[in-house]
Amino acid sequence: MTPPKYQICLIGSGGVGTIASIVLTKSGLGRVTAVLRSKYSYVSQHGWQIESIDHGKLLGWKPYRLVSSVNDAATDENGEQIEYDYVVVCTKQLPNKSPVTDMISPVITPSKTTVVMIQNGIGIENDIIKMWPKNAVMSSVSHIGSSIKEPNVVIQMGKDVSKMGPHFHDGLDDSESTEKARAFVNMYVMGGSSVTEFVDDIQVARWEKLLWNGTFNTICALMRMDVGEVQRSKGRETLLVPMMWEIWRIASSAGHHIPESIISWMAYRLPDDCDYRPSMLLDLENGRHMELEVILGNPLKLAKELGVDTPIMATVYKFLKLEEWKIDQKVLPD
Amino acid sequence: MTPPKYQICLIGSGGVGTIASIVLTKSGLGRVTAVLRSKYSYVSQHGWQIESIDHGKLLGWKPYRLVSSVNDAATDENGEQIEYDYVVVCTKQLPNKSPVTDMISPVITPSKTTVVMIQNGIGIENDIIKMWPKNAVMSSVSHIGSSIKEPNVVIQMGKDVSKMGPHFHDGLDDSESTEKARAFVNMYVMGGSSVTEFVDDIQVARWEKLLWNGTFNTICALMRMDVGEVQRSKGRETLLVPMMWEIWRIASSAGHHIPESIISWMAYRLPDDCDYRPSMLLDLENGRHMELEVILGNPLKLAKELGVDTPIMATVYKFLKLEEWKIDQKVLPD
Incomplete structure (x- = not known):
């Protein structure tokens, strides 16, 4: 058996990250x-139970x-620097609290390492490209029902x-970016992941997912309601669908065309007794920081640049900032 | 001693109503x-402790x-119909749940009884005028720190x-409306109320109070925050003051000119450690219906008619409608 071809550093071992490390290893x-x-x-002693x-x-x-720690990952057992082919980031996206660029810098080899972001939100790649303008950056939009106990x-x-x-991005030939992304997708397919699709325009997929994350997640969180409650209370009609259209219009102005039919499909696909509690609501209920900046903050900055009107989204963002303030009052400083 | 000149029916004996009945009696x-x-x-046996x-x-x-009951108030001890000079309404304003017109109709004598509304909100007089187009209607904007134990x-x-x-209104000479309102104010002054001022344009006073009720009340309620928390979290700058300007613009478009300086005075007059919890927040916390329609609903209808843009207010209204839905799930039907 040939030894593995790629050196991979994977950061963030929640439900998503741990399954990713299984796939890549397999x-x-x-x-x-x-x-x-x-x-x-605990895990270095007992391993994972999957x-x-x-x-x-x-x-x-x-x-x-x-x-x-990421610093420990930077060198091998002999203290030699490792030149990673891929750094896979599966952490929560909290640019104001722990920017990804700070987090990964010890394991990035300029002009070599591809940064793979298995994370939510919009605009998450910008800081990476700015910091390492010659490195490939790719991302994944993942739908996986995985959690940690x-x-x-x-x-x-x-x-x-x-x-x-x-x-x-301008620092790298598109062909090279594509090649590195295809190699990563190939690993995923070889590793037995259910359905992994390579797409040319990942932004469309990211905005499509934001139609869900930016609306159900945020409205359920602010109202402390599950999905079914938002639907039964008519919040879907008064707030959620109009907010989906605001997101759709930002994406569209930014050149990412999402079929309009996705909105009614996404808004109406779950039954009215669905008691699903989206992750942002769980974060709020548990006093954990929410992914507010990449879910609403960055799209709103873009909306402002593009002159797209976002009355509901902007208001929801401001209210969730107050929830964030409440969380900050309780979280101990690092 | 001459007997009292005016027959008064007073509905709603909370903190505000009971003090009003003392003043009018005195x-x-x-x-x-x-x-x-x-x-x-209880009170008919023991009276009030004030x-x-x-x-x-x-x-x-x-x-x-x-x-x-209002039906019992309609007739005297001998079963004779009473022709009230004033019907004073001090209840909560819940037009969707218990419209004032339904509530007071047994004690209104057309063309005679003046309806006095000691209540919050905007547009509360419209249904009364429509129902009894020849009766005088007046209202009070009251600042009284009074509560029931x-x-x-x-x-x-x-x-x-x-x-x-x-x-x-068109059904009555302004001079007659004024005379009846002045007589009522005169009773209030004679009854030893601290400061009762007769004003020609009560709408300005109502909109001024709405600058507070429509913002601090609603934001504190939705966020479950006291006044100081809204201020310390910067919600005052991001949401509350912009929302005050939305209200100011509706009032202004409707012809009610409020001095602009009131906004910063009202937004900044309380200290940042103020732990005051406005009534709408208390209603929400106790599962009671809120005065949402007269505080935000009616002003928003007017804004739409007048073409005033109200992105924050409209969104806050829709979220509080979801809170109302939650309350309705718990309140037993009448």
């Missing part, structure tokens, strides 16, 4: 160093290497369906 | 029949007559400062 093409923070000591619709039961599973159990109930594609 | 000019619903049996900054301590106080204690900590004035 592909036989990637040697995964996973950065765990709070879970490091129950996965895609990968079955795995007991005591570990990737090639576990480390407790403390201390080391990962339960993946929904199949890992994702779209992946490069973020083209 | 004036010597009014014979007050007070309608109590839930409190009738601690008032304006009227001192009163034990076992009662107005001329107590009744348990169950079962019969009324504590008035803040002085009763109010502006009162007629709502002119």
